[in-house]
Amino acid sequence: MASTRKPTFKPATAPRQSKAGRPRGDSAEVISAQRSVEPEAKAPEKPATTAKSAVGGSKAAGRPAKDGKTLPADNVIAFPEPKKRRQRRLVLWTLSIVTVVVGALIAGAIFSPVLAVRTITVDGTTLLTPDAVQKALSGLEGKPLPQLSEQEINELLKPLVQVRSATMEARPPSELLVHVDERVPVALLKQGDSYVMVDVDGVQLGATKDLSAVALPLIDAGVGTTNTELFKAIAAVLDTLPADILARMSTASAASADAVELKLVDGKTVVWGNAEDRELKSKALEALLRMPADPKVPVSIYDVSVPRHPFTK
Template sequence: MASTRKPTYRPATDPRPAKASRSGGGSAEVISAQRHVEPDVKGAPAPADNVIAFPEPRSRRQRRLVLWTLSIVAVVVGSLIAGAIFSPVLAVRTITVDGTSLVTPDAVQKALAGLEGKPLPQVSEQEINELLKPLVQVRSATMEARPPSELLVHVDERVPVALLKQGESYVMVDVDGVQLGATQDLAAVALPLIDAGVGTTNTELFKAIAAVLNTLPADILARMSTASAASPDAVELKLVDGKTVVWGNAEDRELKAKALEALLRMPADPKVPVNVYDVSVPRHPFTK
């Protein structure tokens, strides 16, 4: 800080010979000014008089404060996240399962038993689906974490669309031909029996029939007795009451399913009995 002490003036003698005054002889006395600054601390040099200290701009102070605050928040949040991911407090202790009908919840829980003790944030749906692959009835699964220790698993099962005869049993299959279970009582399952002449589930005939059955609403599918096809373009269905559904190929399946549903809901006329429902041309369905 610059000194506020007033300068002290001392007379000084000019070393050069004084010139005679115009008004008369003799020496002229010269006055000089010198600023005298005493040091603030004994033995320390006096501060320079030409240095001026300006205060730091307010915007810079605020910016520095914001950066420090964000850094602290980031460290705290990172610590909390790391603690949550690895904390044993959030370890899986309970596995709850819903959406099952073909497979039991106990079977799903047993397949996922390896997740117990693992922190919830470390459990992924990909890992769950990998563990459930041995259960062929499960198409996929999603998860819902319920802290502190519950894992809820939503199971999306495959949907059986038909039965195939294998020896003395009947095997339920989905649209992809995956076997989902077996029964020895044909009447115990409300699904149509695919004609044995179709052969294996990898044939074009099976794929055409399964695609048709997979399109039908559940209540219509339950009314079907058998399904067969002379070719992929000639799919035919039989109702449990013996009536025939001429379907044709697998094109326009959704439109054909709606047309068949409309025909089946028409009130029966005893004077005009119906034996055939033809939806092979879905925009012009008819009965005969």
């Protein structure tokens, strides 16, 4: 006997859509036996290969692309660094290393106790003794030679009025040689029972009680102090004379700045005149004094006031 039971079907939970995206007009419940096939996954598009030169390593590796994805490192081509840039960097590195090494060597030399002053040698002294100069510079002992300067040495020698200036010479590892330029005395001034040696600037360089012990002319006491015009005129004349001729002078005086006169130790007179053309007058006087003496024509005056026409009488 045939069954009278009708088959039952469970309706779909959601209406199926047509290809146009709209639900079908009929809502009939249909059994579908169509096989569902998943679409094949699309392979990711390979990004275009970028070619950029890299300096010290490429920055493109791992760089995010426009779509938010990260570019793989093997997609970047790194070109070699230009030769000129590489050479320039090498030169800069070399210069930096050399600068550091030289700076270290200089710093070591400046502060190294190996170059500390242990011996001070002095030359050029006549009025002073080397011991006096060494004593004034004793504070430099133990100081590295590269740290010394001539300005510092001259400051230490200021109390010694006989020193006009001084220069230094470093003799590594530990010797300092000081060349002293002393003031030159040109005359004597009488002060009480003593005679004071003075230079062209009127600086007192020493004193003696024996006038004959120093071969320098005595400036007439009537001239006055060393800051007068007369003293400056006489001192300028004496400073021009050679040492051997200066030693032959006995006295120097001046009635005015234009009338300077000198007396030789043998009593003869030198008429000098003013302080102009001092070099030429000095050469003219030197020539006159070297002329052979003529007993028949004794000379008592040498006149060089007009140096281009000097004469004797």
